Amino acid sequence: METAVVLLDTSGTGGLTMRRLAQELKVTPTALYWHVKTKDDVLDLALDRVFAEVQLPEKTNEWRADVRTLVSRWREVMLAHSWAPALIGRPMLGPNVLARTEFLQASLARSGMSESELTVRTRLLANFVIGSALTEATWHQTGDPATRGEARDLITADPDRYPTLTASGHLDEQRWSDADLFERGLDALLADTGLATPPSHPTGRT
Amino acid sequence: METAVVLLDTSGTGGLTMRRLAQELKVTPTALYWHVKTKDDVLDLALDRVFAEVQLPEKTNEWRADVRTLVSRWREVMLAHSWAPALIGRPMLGPNVLARTEFLQASLARSGMSESELTVRTRLLANFVIGSALTEATWHQTGDPATRGEARDLITADPDRYPTLTASGHLDEQRWSDADLFERGLDALLADTGLATPPSHPTGRT
DNA sequence: ACCTGAACACCGTTCAAGT
DNA sequence: ACCTGAACACCGTTCAAGT
Numbered sequence A, B: 001m002e003t004a005v006v007l008l009d010t011s012g013t014g015g016l017t018m019r020r021l022a023q024e025l026k027v028t029p030t031a032l033y034w035h036v037k038t039k040d041d042v043l044d045l046a047l048d049r050v051f052a053e054v055q056l057p058e059k060t061n062e063w064r065a066d067v068r069t070l071v072s073r074w075r076e077v078m079l080a081h082s083w084a085p086a087l088i089g090r091p092m093l094g095p096n097v098l099a100r101t102e103f104l105q106a107s108l109a110r111s112g113m114s115e116s117e118l119t120v121r122t123r124l125l126a127n128f129v130i131g132s133a134l135t136e137a138t139w140h141q142t143g144d145p146a147t148r149g150e151a152r153d154l155i156t157a158d159p160d161r162y163p164t165l166t167a168s169g170h171l172d173e174q175r176w177s178d179a180d181l182f183e184r185g186l187d188a189l190l191a192d193t194g195l196a197t198p199p200s201h202p203t204g205r206t
Numbered sequence C, D: 001a002c003c004t005g006a007a008c009a010c011c012g013t014t015c016a017a018g019t
Helices: A002-015 A018-024 A029-035 A039-051 A063-080 A095-109 A115-141 A146-156 A163-168 A178-191 B002-015 B018-024 B029-035 B039-051 B063-080 B095-109 B115-141 B146-156 B163-168 B178-191
Strands: none
Touching: A002 A018, A002 A039, A018 A029, A018 A039, A039 A063, A039 A095, A063 A095, A063 A115, A063 A178, A095 A115, A095 B163, A115 A178, A115 B115, A115 B163, A115 B178, A146 A163, A163 B095, A163 B115, A178 B115, B002 B018, B002 B039, B018 B029, B018 B039, B039 B063, B039 B095, B063 B095, B063 B115, B063 B178, B095 B115, B115 B178, B146 B163
16 A cells, blocks of 8 residues: 555556556566455555544644644645545545544534534535645646646636636736635634634633 | 547446447547547546536526525536546636636625635635535445445444544434535535625615 | 466557548 | 558456465
């Protein structure tokens, strides 16, 4: 798995081949099939290994901070392995994934929201992270940063068609960074009305 | 492209093959390479064709309703072609994609928020939709609905490890549907503080 | 328990050649 | 302008066989 992840990191999803993996391990391609049932298994295991890199934060007494830390780390790990977000299109039930979701939902639960609201907010946050990672990874993967400039030019060349996008500087890296936009999106998700505000006097746990 | 989309719909990403596509078109595989440079081009074009299915809503005088309509349609189209969300991991700059983003951002702009807030909210919404579509498509794709039940059992079998997930009925289709959770997530995104509330007396445009 | 060798059915893509 | 035929280098996977 270690070398599978390395292969994926260096040459993307297309770079992982049973034959190349075997070669890297100095072994016959067919030997892999004793350890693993199919290539999809390799991908599942590699993905789970990446999720294991997302360290669960120390629990503080500010649940919002805990959520933010978890979710920011999650995004960073996915961006570090930019092939990963696109692979989420398969059932993810490894223990690492579940532990991460448990932590997220447990933190949110500390706000005192109702059970159904809790489910809604968990999905909202998780899907925002996944969506962000997927779209951002797109630009990371096309190694070439010029692509993004061309994309912006495509918009600004047609200001009649895309007036708002042009005016707001969509995709303009000079004005906003992906990381900032992500953090501010998080601000919005955590600052909503409908969420109980933290008690003014924290329940003085030692 | 039409038959490419059909092929993708019926047998997923793995089912689209230059050779099979050619066969369906009663043509030699190599003939395709006169019309298209590479297989990735076929995927890009198929994806763009799917985005064209997302009809832009009529503009009403409630921007929130417009956003909701657009974004719900967007999700539905992606779920109708469940191979599509995973393909978003490539630059999407077809005119259909841009027109959709323009409509979304223009609608949001009518709330009167600042330009930087506008950029944040556009990304927030778009990434939520993408993330939702990607995770939901996962379960659609494994045609077998039992998988999801097994997934839930995996959680409830270990209530000590996943107390919150167990209690909140994560993945319990009896309690919540994906569509409802999505709509309620949208509620949260559109009801936030920080967004100007609509004027009590609508600016009486005829 | 773990690996090899040979083989099968399939890929994407190129390139010269046809009409 | 559009398509065919032959060919190349590569896939994932199976299965009998070795140690």
